[in-house]
Amino acid sequence: MVKDINNHIEFMKEFLNDINTLLARLSVKIREEYQVSKEQANVIRMLEHEKAMSLTEITERQGVNKAAVSRRIKKLINAGLVQWDKSEESMDQRMKYIKLTELGKQFNIESKQVMSDIVGNISNDLSDEQIEQARHVLEIIDQRLKQVNIENNF
Template structure:
């Protein structure tokens, strides 16, 4: 594999993540963020993807201090977007996990819809072949990030 191409691909990936996040923040309807901060939305996204997770793991994933996650969780708990996962608490009283609620799933669906509408404007003219390539590449990356190195 050409190392220069790989470096360029990694740089582009990082730039797309950064620029894409900024674009979405600028473009989406701010009504979606009326009841939730971006950091809280990021936390809900993690819970949506990973499922019930401990506050310590959330802090590691978000690369913030546990107190920051505790504050975010407190606000999300008050709003009814997350709750303690009783199934995990019963198995190990020392290990508490938090999970997204139906109300949290609903706000995430609103956010996902707003993001889709914002990004759709950018890629409406993309042809099927490019879209298929994009899906294939990101499917491979996702699988490899999760430790599955089979083709």
């Protein structure tokens, strides 16, 4: 039983490594086209899900210092991918948020298309049932990862 668990753990490590390697290599082309770093691309993807975020929120999510995030944001603003936005909803009108521009949204659309193409190629010979089974297991893993992130304040 322990040997099986160790094999499963090794497989998951290899699987996650393969995914990260593939994503990194695929994203290089689009990042070069938009002239953004991997860290800047992460900010752009974050903003898609959160709509607008403060510098502090981005800093906390990326786990780096505020100066590093400020430099990333400045470069993204200069590239026309994000912009500062004063929130109408905030009580503190001094609070500024960063949001995507149309160009930043286009970056995310193109990034997603690359992923869709890869997923289509990888899964084209699987049955609908196999795809549903895989999705079910991946959803369970995803929920557990999210819980670990919450428990560890990530």
